[in-house]
Amino acid sequence: MALKHSKQRDMIKEFLMGRKDHPTADVVYANVHIQYPNISLGTVYRNLSLLADLGEIKRLRLGDGVDHFDADTSPHYHFICSECGSVIDLKMNSIETITDIAGADFDGQIAGHVTYFYGTCGNCSKVQSAAHSAH
Amino acid sequence: MALKHSKQRDMIKEFLMGRKDHPTADVVYANVHIQYPNISLGTVYRNLSLLADLGEIKRLRLGDGVDHFDADTSPHYHFICSECGSVIDLKMNSIETITDIAGADFDGQIAGHVTYFYGTCGNCSKVQSAAHSAH
DNA sequence: AATATAATAGTAATAATTCCTATTTTTATT
DNA sequence: AATAAAAATAGGAATTATTACTATTATATT
Numbered sequence: 001m002a003l004k005h006s007k008q009r010d011m012i013k014e015f016l017m018g019r020k021d022h023p024t025a026d027v028v029y030a031n032v033h034i035q036y037p038n039i040s041l042g043t044v045y046r047n048l049s050l051l052a053d054l055g056e057i058k059r060l061r062l063g064d065g066v067d068h069f070d071a072d073t074s075p076h077y078h079f080i081c082s083e084c085g086s087v088i089d090l091k092m093n094s095i096e097t098i099t100d101i102a103g104a105d106f107d108g109q110i111a112g113h114v115t116y117f118y119g120t121c122g123n124c125s126k127v128q129s130a131a132h133s134a135h
Numbered sequence: 136m137a138l139k140h141s142k143q144r145d146m147i148k149e150f151l152m153g154r155k156d157h158p159t160a161d162v163v164y165a166n167v168h169i170q171y172p173n174i175s176l177g178t179v180y181r182n183l184s185l186l187a188d189l190g191e192i193k194r195l196r197l198g199d200g201v202d203h204f205d206a207d208t209s210p211h212y213h214f215i216c217s218e219c220g221s222v223i224d225l226k227m228n229s230i231e232t233i234t235d236i237a238g239a240d241f242d243g244q245i246a247g248h249v250t251y252f253y254g255t256c257g258n259c260s261k262v263q264s265a266a267h268s269a270h
Numbered sequence: 271a272a273t274a275t276a277a278t279a280g281t282a283a284t285a286a287t288t289c290c291t292a293t294t295t296t297t298a299t300t
Numbered sequence: 301a302a303t304a305a306a307a308a309t310a311g312g313a314a315t316t317a318t319t320a321c322t323a324t325t326a327t328a329t330t
Contacts, residue, residue, distance in 0.1 A: 061196070061198045063196045063249060077237065079237070079241065079243065079245065081243065082246065088241075088243075090237050090240075090241060091240050091241075092236050092237050092239060092240065092241075093236050093239070095230070095233045095236055095237075098230045098233065098250070099252065101227050101228050101230055102212060102214070102225050102227045102230075102252045103252075104227060104228070105225075105226050105227065106214065106223075106225060106226075106227075106257075107257035107260075108214065108216065108223075108254055108255050108256040108257045108258075108259070108260055109254045109255040109260055110214065110252050110253075110254040111217065111253055111254035111255070112252070112253060112254070113250055113251065113252045113253070114198060114249075114250065114251055114253070115233070115248055115249065115250040116248065116249055117234065117237045117238075117245050117247070117248045118245075118246055118247060118248070118249070119243055119244045119245040119246035119247070120243050120244040120246070121243040122241075122242035122243045123243075124243070125242075125243055125244055
């Protein structure tokens with residue numbers, strides 16, 4: 001049961017901390033694999049899950065069918081672009097009150113909420129308006 | 136391209152309209168299969184996706200790795216119980232303002248948000264406190 | 271150094287969902 | 301009612317993300 005140190009886990013965490021684009025498990029694998037060629041995909045999955053269970057990273061489910069991971073565990077929200085799929089941190093005021101609003105007329109215990117926003121990111125918006133004006 | 140009528144699709148929609156528990160594709164299959172024994176699982180999946188694309192039903196992704204479906208397309212929010220997995224409609228005031236809050240300092244276009252709440256449902260809360268007081 | 275145990279690599283298995291194709295249904299037209 | 305065109309189906313194969321299995325290796329403890 002006692003946790004043992006592993007180079008693979010260190011590299012996975014370190015890689016994730018150096019990124020702000022919320023990569024998926026296979027992106028983590030592809031990158032760590034460059035510096036540590038015989039790491040296995042199973043090890044990446046196992047450690048991402050372990051780190052998430054320990055609370056050292058966060059697992060993001062953003063409706064695209066693949067889990068994303070984030071080394072930033074501070075409370076914040078995400079935007080996923082419907083065009084290019086990129087995941088972006090949102091700087092925004094707190095919306096924590098929604099848990100109270102939801103619990104006002106409910107007989108269970110609300111522990112929390114999952115929220116993410118979607119639409120067209122800044123880059124894709126620019127590309128679209130450029131393509132439009134070119135016609 | 137023109138849509139053609141099918142008994143299978145009717146039965147799937149009808150079944151879904153008679154339920155308020157947001158079943159998954161295989162639950163839909165298991166039930167419709169009773170009255171229409173040679174319907175295939177692929178047909179259930181295809182029609183659920185088609186109906187969702189047409190906007191006649193809603194596809195719910197609630198973080199449990201399986202898609203749920205809801206015949207109620209009016210805007211409302213869901214609660215998923217971490218104990219028993221049941222999905223419950225929430226009657227609550229609007230939280231639509233969160234889209235504006237999120238968009239205040241963002242350079243893309245926010246089209247909408249996905250929010251669901253989790254915790255312990257009323258039933259499971261009762262069971263827990265009963266088990267606790269029995270000690 | 272010896273031992274115990276956690277972690278790994280590599281592969282097999284699982285689960286949800288989508289894809290494929292020959293056949294059947296539906297719908298429009300005669 | 302018969303014909304023809306297109307959509308939908310059944311059944312099974314394929315895909316994708318993820319987890320499980322197991323013999324071997326790495327880590328930590330005495």
